[in-house]
Amino acid sequence: MADKAAGRDLPATDDIAAREEAAAPLQVALGLSLEIAELLTPTTAMAPLLQRAAERIQIRCGFDAVTLYLVDATTDSIQARAHVGRGQPPFGAGGTWVPIDQADFLGQAIRTRRSLAEAAAPHRPVPLLTRDRGGSARTIAVPLEVHDQVIGLLHIRSVQSADGEPASLSALHAVGCHLAAVIDHAQRYDREQQQRQLIEKLNVIGRTLAQTLDPERVLDMILMHLATIVPHDRGAIMLQEGSELIMRAIRGFPAYASPLRIRVPIRTDDVYQTVYRTRQPLLIADISKRPDWQHVEGLPPAQSWLGVPLLVEDQVIGMLSLTRERPDPYTDEEVSLSLSFSHQASVALNNARLYDSLTQVNATLEQTVSQLRQQSFELQVAFEQLKRLDKAKTDFITVASHELRTPLTVLSGYGQMLASDPVVANDEFRGQVINGLLAGTGRLNTIVDNMLDMARIDSQTLELSPEPMFPAVLIKAIYPTLKQALRERHITMTLDKSLSSLPLIEADTTAIRKVLRHLMVNAVKYTPDRGSVRIWGRTLGARETTLGQPAIEVVVSDTGIGIDPLVRDLIFAKFYKTGQTATHSSGETKFKGGGPGLGLAIARGIVEAHGGRIWVESPGYDEERCPGSDFHVVLPLKPAMVLAEGR
Numbered sequence: 001m002a003d004k005a006a007g008r009d010l011p012a013t014d015d016i017a018a019r020e021e022a023a024a025p026l027q028v029a030l031g032l033s034l035e036i037a038e039l040l041t042p043t044t045a046m047a048p049l050l051q052r053a054a055e056r057i058q059i060r061c062g063f064d065a066v067t068l069y070l071v072d073a074t075t076d077s078i079q080a081r082a083h084v085g086r087g088q089p090p091f092g093a094g095g096t097w098v099p100i101d102q103a104d105f106l107g108q109a110i111r112t113r114r115s116l117a118e119a120a121a122p123h124r125p126v127p128l129l130t131r132d133r134g135g136s137a138r139t140i141a142v143p144l145e146v147h148d149q150v151i152g153l154l155h156i157r158s159v160q161s162a163d164g165e166p167a168s169l170s171a172l173h174a175v176g177c178h179l180a181a182v183i184d185h186a187q188r189y190d191r192e193q194q195q196r197q198l199i200e201k202l203n204v205i206g207r208t209l210a211q212t213l214d215p216e217r218v219l220d221m222i223l224m225h226l227a228t229i230v231p232h233d234r235g236a237i238m239l240q241e242g243s244e245l246i247m248r249a250i251r252g253f254p255a256y257a258s259p260l261r262i263r264v265p266i267r268t269d270d271v272y273q274t275v276y277r278t279r280q281p282l283l284i285a286d287i288s289k290r291p292d293w294q295h296v297e298g299l300p301p302a303q304s305w306l307g308v309p310l311l312v313e314d315q316v317i318g319m320l321s322l323t324r325e326r327p328d329p330y331t332d333e334e335v336s337l338s339l340s341f342s343h344q345a346s347v348a349l350n351n352a353r354l355y356d357s358l359t360q361v362n363a364t365l366e367q368t369v370s371q372l373r374q375q376s377f378e379l380q381v382a383f384e385q386l387k388r389l390d391k392a393k394t395d396f397i398t399v400a401s402h403e404l405r406t407p408l409t410v411l412s413g414y415g416q417m418l419a420s421d422p423v424v425a426n427d428e429f430r431g432q433v434i435n436g437l438l439a440g441t442g443r444l445n446t447i448v449d450n451m452l453d454m455a456r457i458d459s460q461t462l463e464l465s466p467e468p469m470f471p472a473v474l475i476k477a478i479y480p481t482l483k484q485a486l487r488e489r490h491i492t493m494t495l496d497k498s499l500s501s502l503p504l505i506e507a508d509t510t511a512i513r514k515v516l517r518h519l520m521v522n523a524v525k526y527t528p529d530r531g532s533v534r535i536w537g538r539t540l541g542a543r544e545t546t547l548g549q550p551a552i553e554v555v556v557s558d559t560g561i562g563i564d565p566l567v568r569d570l571i572f573a574k575f576y577k578t579g580q581t582a583t584h585s586s587g588e589t590k591f592k593g594g595g596p597g598l599g600l601a602i603a604r605g606i607v608e609a610h611g612g613r614i615w616v617e618s619p620g621y622d623e624e625r626c627p628g629s630d631f632h633v634v635l636p637l638k639p640a641m642v643l644a645e646g647r
Contacts, residue, residue: 032060033178049186050082053179057154058084069153070183071110074332076100078110078153085157109141110150115173116141142172144180152183201229202340218352219249222320222345227251229341230306230334232322234299237310238264238272239318245272248318253299262296270294275307276316281339282307285329306330308342312350320345390458404448412441450598453514457605464508464609466639471516471554472499474509475535478517482524489529489591493520496536502552503539506638511606515614518599519556519631527560528591528626534558540634547611547636554633561592562627563618571616572604603633610639 035056039049050068058066065085069078069092077097080089091098091106100107109116117140144152154176223235234252236259238245245264253259266272270292275282284305287293295301304327308320320342322330330338415438424430456462475495486493523533537554545551563571607614612635619627 032057032175035060036175036179036182039182046183046186046190047081050183051084053182054082054084057156057175061156061158063156063158065157067155069106069155071100071150071152072097073149078103078106081152087157089155105139106141106153106155109143110153113143113145113150115143115169115176117169140169140172142169142176144176144183146177146180146184151180151187154179198229198337201225202344214352216249218348222341222348223249223251226320226322226338226341226345230322230330230338232306233325234302234321234323236321237318238321239310240266240272240276240316245318256298264294264296267292267294271305271307272319275309275319279309279311279314279316281309281335283330283335286327300325303327304329306335306338308335308338310342310346310349312346317346317349404444408441408444408448412438412445415441450602453602454598454605457602457609462511462605462609464511464639466506466508466610468504468506469509469512470504471502471512471537471552471635474513475499475516475520475554478513478520481517482520485524489524491524491527491529492532493524494532494534496534498536498538499554501539502537502554503637505552505635507610507635508606511609512635515603515606515633516554516556518603519633522599523556523558523560523629523631525590526592526629527558531559531626545634546613547634549636549638551612551634551636554635556631556633557628559626559628561623562621563616563629564621565618568616568618572600572614607633607635611636612639 036053039052039056050070054066054068057063063085065083065087067080067089068082069089070081071078075097077099078092079095079097080092083089083093091103100110103110105116105118117138138156138158140154140156140158142154142156143150144154154172156172219237222237226232226235232252235250236247236253237249239248240246243266245266247259247262247264250259264272271282271284271290284290284293287302287305293302293305302323302325304324306320306322308322309316310318310320320338322338324330415434418424419431419434419438424434453462472495479493479495482493485491520533520535527533534557535554536557537552540551540553542549545553604614612633614631614633616629616631618629
């Protein structure tokens with residue numbers, strides 16, 4: 001009454017009881033959600049988490065049986081992962097995945113994303129509790145949804161009629177949403193852990209393969225490690241050799257099949273050609289649907305198959321062949337893992353191949369080096385022998401030249417005495433004999449002088465006495481000694497006006513005279529009759545030459561037979577002679593006349609002793625067209641010895 005007087009109406013006792021009864025399921029759901037949340041720890045695995053959650057739900061709500069299903073969206077199927085209470089799960093027991101469209105009432109709840117309740121069907125009896133609660137049997141399906149995706153299902157069987165009331169369904173749906181979040185979190189954690197473990201395993205595998213350079217061992221290790229990542233019944237590494245695939249490594253094959261002897265012909269548009277062409281993995285879920293499948297006699301029939309290309313520098317060299325003898329297709333994740341592993345395997349295989357090739361190359365190189373060392377030793381021995389022979393030859397030339405000089409002097413002296421005798425001079429025949437004797441003696445003296453000069457150059461004992469001189473005066477002094485030869489062979493020799501502009505230089509006059517005469521005689525000797533020789537010169541600045549100081553250049557040009565580019569350097573070697581020696585005529589200035597082959601060698605030795613350079617330029621050798629040659633001599637205005645003395 002007091003309350004009424006105060007203007008407040010109290011609810012009837014029945015209304016309060018009804019509200020409390022309606023709120024009871026929500027309170028139970030709240031407490032149950034808290035208990036489920038406590039189950040989630042970083043170390044809790046998925047299987048025990050689901051089992052404990054099912055147990056808490058059954059104990060808290062007093063249900064007859066509770067089953068938790070997980071949904072595989074890729075295959076659109078469900079699998080019972082936890083069960084508590086009477087009986088067995090109606091679907092997906094024993095780890096079997098059941099298509100959702102075959103799960104009847106449970107499948108309907110998943111497809112509609114709604115919590116559903118229905119009376120147990122007569123053909124599927126629901127085990128009752130031990131004590132009879134007086135209600136009709138009910139089965140309830142609560143989809144576990146998170147992020148707009150059904151990841152599982154809570155299946156409840158009970159004899160309490162209240163379980164089908166809207167308030168109870170709403171409370172169970174709330175529990176399901178919270179349970180879905182817990183499962184999703186646990187699944188993410190599991191996936192992260194699996195991914196981390198997989199990455200660690202792949203890293204270990206990669207390091208192991210990279211450290212193994214034996215090709216056969218690498219192939220076996222590839223299959224061994226691959227089996228720990230992607231389960232399969234038979235595995236093989238098949239490398240392409242010509243038009244066939246050769247099994248180089250195997251795992252899971254029966255020994256009686258002699259798998260390493262198996263050679264599979266490559267056919268147009270077969271599975272390997274598809275892998276080769278696309279450079280991508282090829283997954284065959286059902287082998288029976290591939291008419292081009294080549295079954296190897298003696299092996300158990302394949303049900304599903306995965307072929308992964310082995311790529312080296314973007315070229316397919318073979319493939320990984322993974323076979324399952326049961327109808328269990330490879331998942332997208334397994335395909336991705338196989339592809340990642342094949343990349344590592346390809347690198348390791350290529351490294352092993354390169355190492356094997358390098359080993360063979362090294363062995364060949366070692367053998368070659370050993371042979372070269374032996375040849376080098378033999379060449380060194382031969383070189384030392386040649387040095388001794390060359391020295392002996394130089395010594396012989398020196399001794400022989402000195403020994404020849406005495407009798408030549410005697411012959412020359414007596415010849416001149418006879419030539420001056422009036423009786424001989426008035427006798428034409430005897431006069432010719434004496435003149436021939438004197439000419440021969442003079443030529444022998446020239447040869448002996450050349451041999452001595454060459455010996456001094458070889459032994460580096462050539463002594464020079466530089467003095468001021470005009471190159472043009474020296475050339476003009478040499479010219480008269482060649483007039484008779486030029487007249488006999490009708491060769492024109494022109495001394496260019498540019499020679500008069502050449503400055504005074506310091507050089508050994510006798511030595512430079514020999515250089516210029518050798519070049520002028522050489523030009524006449526290799527120029528055919530009625531040809532021409534031109535001698536010209538110019539002054540060079542310090543920047544126009546490699547000598548590092550001002551110099552003069554004298555060029556002897558001819559219209560002769562030219563010089564082969566291959567022998568341009570050889571002609572300056574002592575005793576080198578062009579053409580066949582037997583065909584050479586005798587005579588200093590006769591066409592292609594013979595000689596000891598010392599003239600150009602002496603010229604180079606003298607020029608280089610003055611710190612200068614000498615070389616030849618010629619289009620080539622041709623006795624018919626006669627392209628000619630240009631011999632260049634560059635001499636510094638002051639040789640190195642004069643500069644050193646400060647003059």
